[in-house]
Every structure is written in C-alpha cells, then in structure tokens.
Amino acid sequence: xxxxxREKIIAVCEEKISKKGENVGLSFYAFFENKNTNPSLLMEVxxxxxxxxxxxxxxxxxxxxxxxxxxx
Numbered sequence: 001x002x003x004x005x006r007e008k009i010i011a012v013c014e015e016k017i018s019k020k021g022e023n024v025g026l027s028f029y030a031f032f033e034n035k036n037t038n039p040s041l042l043m044e045v046x047x048x049x050x051x052x053x054x055x056x057x058x059x060x061x062x063x064x065x066x067x068x069x070x071x072x
Contacts, residue, residue, distance in 0.1 A: 001044060005031070006068050009045075013065035025058040 001009075009031050016024045028042075028049040036042050049055050053072070 001048060005041060005045065009068050010065055013061040013068075016061045017065075022060075022062055024061050026061050026064070027057050027059075 012031050013026070016026055016030070028045050031045060032038075032042055053067070
C-alpha cells in the first residue's frame, strides 16, 4: 500500500482510539468514504486485510496501527 493510505489508516486508528478507547474495533471500510471514489485502492486494502493477513471483519485499531507502522 502507498504511503498516503498507510498514513490515513494510522490517523483513522488514532482517531477511533482517542474517541472510543483502546479496545475499539474497526473494519477496513473505516478508511473510506461511504461513496467509494477509488475502488482499486479499496480492493488493495481489502486484499491486504482479508487475503494477505486473514484478519477478521472487525479488528482492534491498536493491532492495525501496529501492523501498518511495522510495514506488515
């Protein structure tokens, strides 16, 4: 994934954590607007989430943030 989406994922995770606490979960849809304007990027993130890492639909924001920061 490109740097821009990685930064957005981290920012969204941090926002959710600050609002709802460290146990907040989210899905990869949290990183996109309701009206998807970039389907290829959505598929790239979905592939990373589902196919590459076999993550559940909802995962802890802390876990996702850590994975992104580690470059996983």
